[in-house]
Amino acid sequence: MSALISISKAEKSYIQSALEATPPLREDGRSLYDFRSVLLATGVAPLANGSARLNIGKSPEEGGGGTEVLAATKLEVETVDGADAVDGGRIVCTVACSPAAYPHLSPNALDDLQHDYTTTLHQVISHPSLHPKNLGILRGKKAWLLNLDLVVLSDAGNVYDALFMAARAAMWDTKVPATRAVQYTAKGGNAKKPADEIEKMETEGDAPSGFDTRQIPSATDFDLPDYWDEGEVLSGRDMWPLCVTLNIHSSAYFLDASLKEEAAAPLKLIVAFAFPSTSPPRVQAVRLLGPGDVPHTRLKSLVSEAGKYAQEMYNALEVKLRDEDFRRNQKARNRFAQR
Amino acid sequence: MITFASFPAPPEFDAYLGTKHYEDNDMEVDLNEDDYEPSGRKLTSPGEVLTSSHAFMRGHGTFVENEEVIASVTGTIERVNKLISVRAIRTRYNAEVGDLVVGRITEVQPRRWKVDANSRQDAVLMLSSVNLPGGVQRRKVESDELQMRTFFEEGDLLVAEVQAFFADGAMSLHTRSLKYGKLRNGQLVSIPPVLIRRLKSHFLSLPCGVDLILGLNGYIWISKLTKANEQEGEEGFDAEAVYSSRNDDINEATRAAVSRVTNIIRVLAAHFVPLTDTVLLDAYEWVIEQEGDIKDILSPEVGEALVTAISAQR
Incomplete structure (x- = not known):
């Protein structure tokens, strides 16, 4: 993928020689491994099941600027009948780039860019090892389809990290509505039975054969026991991956590049990590983008370094997400108290 | 972190x-x-x-x-x-004839360059409005047209003056002065054009060894100080130097000063403070007095304090 903006040779060599200097210096005085300030809010889209807005590099006073990403999840019921739908639910990620974020790109180039982002994100997030347990509704009949949609509203560099952070925050925020299975029976004229009564109903009829070990689900449909309840959180929400982009220039690398720095050091290594609660961060995906190469021996150390930063990012994000939860619950409580 | x-x-x-x-x-x-x-x-x-x-x-x-x-x-x-x-208040740059602008080449076309100058349309720099090697009065020949990319190529930054307007409102630039031309040895920062005040001179030199070019279109070029005796004289028009893309050796202190000035300008722009030479000088002195790290200037608390200090002085 080529650089998104063009900079002059003089600017490029200015940035590169500053990175090579000792101590290295970046255009805004950061050290190599510093991030710009990250702004995050969850629950920004009222109609979504979970949502987040994230901005890297904007100062709170400014009206615009920074890399801004909006992420939202929406759950949809699917009938499992052999088409795309999978028993136990599935996740589909889509990334869209606002033309306002890339005014210089042609519509075709924008489509390509969206496709790149979509593929990377979808492959990592919908990986079976991360599949949440509570996306199924009725075994073999109904399942949730989780649509994770992200929009890049503006780009000031480091889009991959922003996308993954926003995706994680939105997934963390997602609530799955509680469902109850119902079945239809001819006997007794009682059309609906809650799930816990199903077994009783069946034992009243002819006894199942001892040879029949298949589990034949008898529930045919479901309903929502409590319409107003948002539901339970998506299981395994601590696992959702984060990615760290290492921008590699000669023997050094740096994090959170601005657009100009990306143009001056176009080779980047993207490593996505998942965070199982019991074990250390697990590598979910590695991508090497841009011209140039990295020797195999160096790759290993780079990936382990990335793990260190991913863990830092995870810890900071975790604190922020819990803060956000608290803030929103507090607000809801205050509003309730005012009534 | x-x-x-x-x-x-x-x-x-x-x-x-x-x-x-x-x-x-x-x-x-x-x-x-x-x-x-x-x-x-x-x-x-x-x-x-x-x-x-x-x-x-x-x-x-x-x-x-x-x-x-x-x-x-x-x-x-x-x-x-x-x-x-x-x-x-928030608008693209509305050019006026005689304005000094900083722009970036977006396209090389027959006998002209297209320049992004933060305006509604790309500006135009004609081959006939630049100084070419071999004397100011030289006629443009066909060989010049064939090697336009040796003067300016895509992505290059330049400082120029608004010369005239075309019928469709696009501006025409010229670089027919030794003050104008290609930019090197520094970095660009962009702020809303409304924040650039019209000054006596838009070429500033700060005592910290930094040259500033405040383009009226909101693009600001911050670079290493060019010494007065190194500036090309009228007779010594040196095409090599004028159209060079190679940076000089820049020492650490100068780089730090350039980054510091960049951050100061960003903070002032975020707080919507109009930029003049005195404001910049005051802000720079204040930042030096605080002895903070360069990146701390961008933190909300320091930014707030900086703007309060600046507005208290005036």
Whole structure:
């Protein structure tokens, strides 16, 4: 993928020689491994099941600027009948780039860019090892389809990290509505039975054969026991991956590049990590983008370094997400108290 | 190091308080009086009723609905006789002839370059409006057209002056002075054009060894100081030096100063402080006194303190 903006040779060599200097210096005085300030809010889209807005590099006073990403999840019921739908639910990620974020790109180039982002994100997030347990509704009949949609509203560099952070925050925020299975029976004229009564109903009829070990689900449909309840959180929400982009220039690398720095050091290594609660961060995906190469021996150390930063990012994000939860619950409580 | 913060809270919106502005609608009364002087302090908001369309004509930034002139942008009201217009605060650069601008080449075309100058359309730099090697008075020949990329290529930054306008409103630039030309040894920072004040000179030298070019289009070039005796004289027009893309050796202190000035300008722009040479000097001195790290300038607390200190001095 080529650089998104063009900079002059003089600017490029200015940035590169500053990175090579000792101590290295970046255009805004950061050290190599510093991030710009990250702004995050969850629950920004009222109609979504979970949502987040994230901005890297904007100062709170400014009206615009920074890399801004909006992420939202929406759950949809699917009938499992052999088409795309999978028993136990599935996740589909889509990334869209606002033309306002890339005014210089042609519509075709924008489509390509969206496709790149979509593929990377979808492959990592919908990986079976991360599949949440509570996306199924009725075994073999109904399942949730989780649509994770992200929009890049503006780009000031480091889009991959922003996308993954926003995706994680939105997934963390997602609530799955509680469902109850119902079945239809001819006997007794009682059309609906809650799930816990199903077994009783069946034992009243002819006894199942001892040879029949298949589990034949008898529930045919479901309903929502409590319409107003948002539901339970998506299981395994601590696992959702984060990615760290290492921008590699000669023997050094740096994090959170601005657009100009990306143009001056176009080779980047993207490593996505998942965070199982019991074990250390697990590598979910590695991508090497841009011209140039990295020797195999160096790759290993780079990936382990990335793990260190991913863990830092995870810890900071975790604190922020819990803060956000608290803030929103507090607000809801205050509003309730005012009534 | 990574830290997360919250978005600034939006002003608390109450649907029942939203209709309040009907009461303080004295602007309409003011405008109808003949001796009305636009104070320049009052900002319009989009949709605000300015005056009746019977007495006044609508200009830029306004529209007419229900026989009333209504502002369509946030900005300051300007009145010329019976013409009411609103000059928008957040806008692209509106060029005037003689303005100094910093631009970036976007395209090389036959006998001209297209230049991004933060305006609505790309500006044009004709091959006939640049100084070419071999004397100022030299005629342009075909070989010059064939090697236009040796002068400026895509992505190059340059400083130029607005020469004229084309019929479609695009501006034509020229670099026919030794002050103008290709930029190197530094970095670019971009701020809203409205924040650049018109100054006696837009080439500033700060005592910290940094040269500044404040383009009126909001692009600011911050670079290593060029010594006066190294500036090319009229007779010593050196094409090698003028069109070179190679940076000089820049020492660590200069780089730090360039980054510091960049951050100061960003903070001032974020707080919407108009930029002049004195403001920049005061801000730089304040930052040096604080002895903080360069990247700390961008933190909200330091930025707040900086702006308070600057506005207290004036």
